[in-house]
Every structure is written in C-alpha cells, then in structure tokens.
Amino acid sequence: MTSLSVRFGLALLHSTLILSIFGVIGINTVSMSDLESIITSHGGQVLRITDVGYPKAATLWNAAIQVWPSLIIRPATYDDVALALSTLYSLNVPIRIMGGRHSYGGYCSHRGVVLDSTLLKKLEIDWESETITMQAGLIWSEVYAALNGSEYAIIGGLCPTVGVVGYTSAGGYNSLYSRSYGLGSDNVLSFKVATYNGTIVTASSTSNPDLYWALRGGGGGNFGYVLEMIHKIHRINQTNLPTGQxxxxxxxxxxxxxxxxxxxxxxxxxxxxxxxxxxxxxxxxxxxxxxxxxxxxxxxxxxxxxxxxxxxxxxxxxxxxxxxxxxxxxxxxxxxxxxxxxxxxxxxxxxxxxxxxxxxxxxxxxxxxxxxxxxxxxxxxxxxxxxxxxxxxxxxxxxxxxxxxxxxxxxxxxxxxxxxxxxxxxxxxxxxxxxxxxxxxxxxxxxxxxxxxxxxxxxxxxxxxYREHWDRLREIKTVWDPTWYFRFPQGIPPNNP
The missing domain is CATH 3.40.462.20 (Vanillyl-alcohol Oxidase; Chain A, domain 3)
Structure with a gap:
C-alpha cells in the first residue's frame, strides 16, 4: 500500500471515529431561536435585512460582488461560536465564515447564514516573548495601531482593512518585511480553531501538526473557524535611527x-x-x-x-x-x-x-x-x-x-x-x-x-x-471536515465528499 493510501485510510478511520463518537454522545445544540437568544445575551448580534446595522455588516469590499445573507450571526465568545457551529451543523444549515470581507470572489458571504467574526477583537502583546495574540475579528490597522510607537513590526497586509485570519491562512506576503521575516503564515506559532461540530482545538507544531501545516497557506475557511492566532513580532532597533533600522x-x-x-x-x-x-x-x-x-x-x-x-x-x-x-x-x-x-x-x-x-x-x-x-x-x-x-x-x-x-x-x-x-x-x-x-x-x-x-x-x-500540496490538503480536509461542511467555490473538498 502506498503512503498516500495509508494516510487516506487513516484519515477515513479518524473521521469515522469522530462521527461515531458524536453520534453516541451527542453534540451540544439548541434550537435556532434559543441560539439567537444566547448569542445576543452574551453580547453578540443577530442581524437580518430589516435591521439597522445589516447593510454595513453585509457589504463586501469589492463593490462588483454583493450578496445579501438571510442571517448574519456575530458571536462575542468562543463558546458561542462553538454552539453556533454545532447547532447549524446538526440542522444541516450551510454557512460561510466572514472576517475582513475582502474576499475578491465574495466567498465569505452567501444567501444563507453567515458567521461573522467582527466582535472577536481581543489583542494581547507579550513583549517578553515577542508574540502577539490576535482574535479573528481584528483587521490589520488595529494591529498596527497597537504596535505603533514600539520598535516592533509584524507580517501583515499593506491594505489595513484586510482581516488578519484570511490574509495569514493564504500565506500572507508583505513586500516590505517578508524577505527579512518570511510570510504571515511562517510567523504563526499556534491557532485556536472551532471545528464543524463545535469542538475547539489547538493547532501548532506539537498539537495537531497536520492541521497546523494546512492552516499555514491552505486558505481561510477550509478546515474550520479560526478563533485566534499567536504570531511572532520582530524588533527593529539595531541602529540609532529614530524608528529603528x-x-x-x-x-x-x-x-x-x-x-x-x-x-x-x-x-x-x-x-x-x-x-x-x-x-x-x-x-x-x-x-x-x-x-x-x-x-x-x-x-x-x-x-x-x-x-x-x-x-x-x-x-x-x-x-x-x-x-x-x-x-x-x-x-x-x-x-x-x-x-x-x-x-x-x-x-x-x-x-x-x-x-x-x-x-x-x-x-x-x-x-x-x-x-x-x-x-x-x-x-x-x-x-x-x-x-x-x-x-x-x-x-x-x-x-x-x-x-x-x-x-x-x-x-x-x-x-x-x-x-x-x-x-x-x-x-x-x-x-x-x-x-x-x-x-x-x-x-x-x-x-x-x-x-x-x-x-x-x-x-x-x-x-x-496549491500545486503539489493539493492531495495532502484533501487528506487533512477529510480528517477535520469529513462531511464538507466548510464549503465554498474553489474550496478544498474532502476525499469522500
């Protein structure tokens, strides 16, 4: 048996075990009306086309593409993201994940339910470890403002209204800093991810390393709902210039x-x-x-x-x-x-x-x-x-x-x-x-x-x-999203869609 066949067999076994376990113990779900009540009671938002904030929330960056979702859900906590995913998955409700709204193909939206990260705005800088923790709703202008006045730079987008997750998960190059410090995806130390059934996992070099590999360059929205990332930041202070070298x-x-x-x-x-x-x-x-x-x-x-x-x-x-x-x-x-x-x-x-x-x-x-x-x-x-x-x-x-x-x-x-x-x-x-x-x-x-x-x-x-990485990405997709719940045009399908 080839190594590809072995990995594919293991992937199918793993996904079957996941489905079997959740079939036995059940997934934490509620009704749609209860889900909306829980989301709003915890500081989140639920928007329909008749709501005042809906047009601004639904409008995409590219004016050539505009889709009006039936429902926009904006969770304010990780637990509510997990509950929304498990509930919507159990009800077989298709979703899209929205971050900075810069998808040039409009793939962050559709005419159904959209899970919008915009309220997840927490940002923490650890100067000692030279890292920054960013939640999924942040855009790069907010990150740069937090670092401004320091001697540190981060690999982010030159367009400041781009979302941090979408940019990074597709590689994320920066024409000013990438040749010195790599791509945005090179600088991620760990991800926190909500899977299709509401399970929250960590992906890093030591925890779920295949998922970690895929999230660094395999594209946003393919493998789960990224809740937060820990990035390296880079100190630029090796000369006496006013703002570094x-x-x-x-x-x-x-x-x-x-x-x-x-x-x-x-x-x-x-x-x-x-x-x-x-x-x-x-x-x-x-x-x-x-x-x-x-x-x-x-x-x-x-x-x-x-x-x-x-x-x-x-x-x-x-x-x-x-x-x-x-x-x-x-x-x-x-x-x-x-x-x-x-x-x-x-x-x-x-x-x-x-x-x-x-x-x-x-x-x-x-x-x-x-x-x-x-x-x-x-x-x-x-x-x-x-x-x-x-x-x-x-x-x-x-x-x-x-x-x-x-x-x-x-x-x-x-x-x-x-x-x-x-x-x-x-x-x-x-x-x-x-x-x-x-x-x-x-x-x-x-x-x-x-x-x-x-x-x-x-x-x-x-x-x-994706070039030669396509087959491996499909294998990882099969493990982490076996029923192809995170689906959109030009998205990566599992091996058994």
Missing part, C-alpha cells in the same frame, strides 16, 4: 519612454544583488495612460542607512534618472499612511477585479504585456500593474504555502464604476492575464496564482493555488 524608499519615473529601461535595470539589480540580500524588498506599480503614466517603486531596506546608499546607488545611477527619490525611516503604521492605503474607504465605490501570476522570472515578452497601454474602452476603467518582489520569502519550508520558488507576484488591479460594465471589465482583466500567461509559456515562467487574490474565473485553480 528599517528604511522606506519611494522612487518614481513619469516618462513612459523610460519604463522598459527602468524595469530592465531593476530586474538586473534584483538578479545580481537583491536576490542575495534578504534585507531588500520591493513593490512596483505600473500605470500607463496617454495623459498620465508613472512607474513607482516602493523599496524597503532592513539595515543601516549607510549600507543602503552603497547598495542602491549603483543601480539608480545607471539611469534613467527618477523624477522622485526619497528615503525615510517610518514605523509600519506610518508606511501605510505614506502608501495611501490608510485612506482606503470601506466599502470602496470602485468595482474591482484582481488577477495574479506567481512568476519565477520576468522575460522580455512578459514586459511587453506589463507595459501595454490602458484598455481602450467606451467606459472608464483603470489598470494598475503591481509587481511584488518575493524571492526567498518562505523561511519555513514545512507549510502549505506552495510557492517557495517564485520571485514575483504579478498582480494587476482593474477598477471600474458601473454594474453595466462588469462583464466587459472582467473579460478585459482575464484576457490580460491570458496574454501574460501566453507570453510566459515558452519559458514556463508563471507557475501559479496567489490565493488571497482569489479569481473565480481561474482555470485549473487546484494546481494554480
């Missing part, structure tokens, strides 16, 4: 004729210098328009300022000369303000579609696609190309993150304003991705897509998101 660079070119030369020089610098110095991070934004074009490189350097000049100037001196070049030392909270993401409204007015291509390298044929002009349409649509530099970010090889070999995530955002243009705009975005994939095909430069930019239209998404 981390420097933030903002470099802009505005002459479109220079863009290809700029990118060629940057790619050469990445290949010859940055790939060997994990103190260096980059986030590149390309916008090409007949009226206003720019190429913006946000750089970061996790080292002394004296080293920064000697490392970066040989690259920048090659030309073309940038229109803007600034270097400052910021806290993580201040960087969010500088990049403009602190001013993101929620919900946004724009309708959005994000595509992603995990790339090992960027060829000349791929540059042709990256430097294409804005789409020529009869309606207003903007295309911003993001290129996030991620070489050697996977510090922990024993996670479900499937991309230890990639150097870039190429992630364009397409933005428009009216529902009448949804179909055309999405087709423009998907056609752009197809052109990029075709350009990369001869060199096999693109190997997947980033799960946090989940794309409902992606072909072969199992391979694109």
């Amino acid at each position: 981390h420097s933030f660079l903002s470099i802009t070119w505005s002459n479109r004729n220079d863009f290809r030369a700029v990118l060629r020089n940057w790619l050469k610098f990445v290949d010859e210098v940055a790939n060997f110095d994990t103190r260096i991070g980059f986030d590149v934004i390309i916008f090409t328009n007949s009226e206003n074009s720019f190429l913006l490189i946000y750089g970061s350097f996790n080292g002394p300022h004296a080293d920064l000049e000697s490392i970066f100037q040989p690259w920048l001196s090659k030309g073309p000369k940038p229109d803007i070049y600034t270097v400052k030392n910021f806290t993580q909270f201040e960087v969010i303000t500088v990049t403009g993401t602190a001013n993101y409204p929620f919900p946004v007015k724009e309708r959005q579609h994000i595509v992603s291509a995990m790339a090992i390298n960027i060829t000349e044929a791929m540059l042709d696609v990256l430097l294409e002009s804005q789409p020529n349409t009869t309606f207003q649509i903007s295309q911003y190309i993001g290129v996030i530099y991620l070489h050697d970010t996977n510090k922990d090889k024993n996670t479900a993150w499937a991309f230890p070999d990639i150097t870039f995530d190429i992630a364009p955002g397409f933005v428009w304003y009216t529902s009448e243009d949804d179909s055309t705009a999405i087709n423009i975005a998907e056609s752009w991705l197809k052109r990029l994939m075709n350009a990369a095909a001869p060199t096999e430069s693109i190997v997947g897509g980033y799960l946090n930019y989940i794309d409902p239209y992606m072909d072969n998404w199992q391979q694109m998101y």
